[in-house]
Amino acid sequence: MRVLVTGQTGQIARSMGELQTPLFDFVSVGRPILDLTDRASLEAAFADIEPFAVVNAAAYTAVDKAETEEAAAFAVNCEGAGAVAAVARGRGIPIIHLSTDYVFAGDKAGPYVEADKPDPQSAYGRSKLAGEQAVAAANPAHVILRTAWVYSPFGSNFLKTMLRLAEDRDVVRVVGDQQGTPTYALDIAEGISAVLRRIAEDPAGSEWRGTYHMVAEGEATWAEFAETIFAEAEKTGQAATRVEVISTEEYPTPAKRPANSRMATNAFRKQFGHQLPAWQAGVERCITAINSGLGVMGRTS
Numbered sequence: 001m002r003v004l005v006t007g008q009t010g011q012i013a014r015s016m017g018e019l020q021t022p023l024f025d026f027v028s029v030g031r032p033i034l035d036l037t038d039r040a041s042l043e044a045a046f047a048d049i050e051p052f053a054v055v056n057a058a059a060y061t062a063v064d065k066a067e068t069e070e071a072a073a074f075a076v077n078c079e080g081a082g083a084v085a086a087v088a089r090g091r092g093i094p095i096i097h098l099s100t101d102y103v104f105a106g107d108k109a110g111p112y113v114e115a116d117k118p119d120p121q122s123a124y125g126r127s128k129l130a131g132e133q134a135v136a137a138a139n140p141a142h143v144i145l146r147t148a149w150v151y152s153p154f155g156s157n158f159l160k161t162m163l164r165l166a167e168d169r170d171v172v173r174v175v176g177d178q179q180g181t182p183t184y185a186l187d188i189a190e191g192i193s194a195v196l197r198r199i200a201e202d203p204a205g206s207e208w209r210g211t212y213h214m215v216a217e218g219e220a221t222w223a224e225f226a227e228t229i230f231a232e233a234e235k236t237g238q239a240a241t242r243v244e245v246i247s248t249e250e251y252p253t254p255a256k257r258p259a260n261s262r263m264a265t266n267a268f269r270k271q272f273g274h275q276l277p278a279w280q281a282g283v284e285r286c287i288t289a290i291n292s293g294l295g296v297m298g299r300t301s
């Protein structure tokens with residue numbers, strides 16, 4: 001069964017390309033062939049590939065830049081996502097759409113559940129929440145997966161930024177008062193496959209439809225995430241790097257991040273019979289993958 005994956009060069013699309021599944025053939029397509037802001041390019045890609053389902057992994061993800069480019073973020077994350085969902089609906093196929101922990105304000109004491117009211121504090125978060133609504137309105141056959149703090153050997157992400165900073169620093173300053181769950185993109189790809197298997201069992205069904213939180217097991221602050229990255233890198237021979245734990249006020253950024261973006265995954269586990277591994281295990285596997293050359297320029301699979 002062919003599955004169209006948008007956002008070919010992105011972390012999640014590339015991670016899906018790494019998966020070998022007997023059931024699904026992931027076909028990822030990117031700009032300029034498939035552009036979320038160009039409806040004709042979407043129609044053409046769907047007609048060409050004739051997928052059983054679409055995974056919308058394309059997005060405007062530059063969180064700070066979005067503060068001054070909110071319209072550009074909305075064009076991709078809201079109108080674009082809605083267009084992918086509408087084209088899928090027109091062909092009678094389901095959409096799996098990725099969203100984010102940044103739809104929440106971050107002031108809840110415990111982990112967020114799906115029933116909690118989103119209240120994004122950043123332009124990126126607002127564009128992603130509007131995208132969730134556009135997808136749900138355009139195609140009843142949707143699964144919206146909110147994930148968080150994605151890292152992988154591909155593209156740019158916090159883990160790769162930390163490894164880069166460690167190349168010429170002994171100490172890196174990282175915020176210790178924002179909590180969430182680092183989630184390895186390869187584990188997200190496995191989670192998406194579990195959703196696709198469930199849909200394939202019952203394509204006309206409605207039980208699987210809806211919004212779910214899908215993150216790795218456990219929780220961390222960005223500082224704890226950085227400490228684990230450096231500890232794992234050290235095991236593979238890199239020089240030791242220390243984390244200086246700082247507060248959000250000491251690391252000013254254009255976009256406000258949630259202080260708490262932990263998310264409960266019970267609903268996902270129950271509906272799809274799948275659980276993502278502990279986040280620390282993902283860090284270890286990611287650093288091993290990077291050291292083996294995965295993600296370096298020029299390598300495509």
Ligand SMILES: NC(=O)C1=CN([C@@H]2O[C@H](COP(=O)(O)OP(=O)(O)OC[C@H]3O[C@@H](n4cnc5c(N)ncnc54)[C@H](OP(=O)(O)O)[C@@H]3O)[C@@H](O)[C@H]2O)C=CC1
Pocket residue numbers: 006007008009010011012013030031034035036037056057058059060061076080098099100101128146147148149150151155156
């Ligand atoms: N990164 C994270 O920490 C998190 C991500 N998410 C969500 O997961 C999804 C995937 O994220 P991730 O893999 O990290 O994303 P990346 O930033 O790694 O990749 C984004 C992809 O989207 C593509 N893209 C941007 N604009 C368009 C457009 N107009 N038309 C077509 N493609 C476009 C980019 O293509 P190009 O190379 O041409 O720019 C790129 O391939 C997104 O929905 C994101 O919001 C959720 C939580 C956390």
Ligand SMILES: Cc1cn([C@H]2C[C@H](O)[C@@H](COP(=O)(O)OP(=O)(O)O[C@H]3O[C@@H](C)C(=O)[C@@H](O)[C@H]3O)O2)c(=O)[nH]c1=O
Pocket residue numbers: 061062063064100101102147148149150157158161172173174175178222251253257
């Ligand atoms: C690079 C760096 C960041 N930080 C802080 C800033 C911020 O509060 C936090 C994370 O910074 P980043 O800008 O790397 O990550 P950010 O772009 O905010 O990551 C987010 O991306 C989007 C796409 C999502 O959907 C989110 O789930 C989340 O992963 O760490 C430091 O304290 N020290 C540093 O050296």
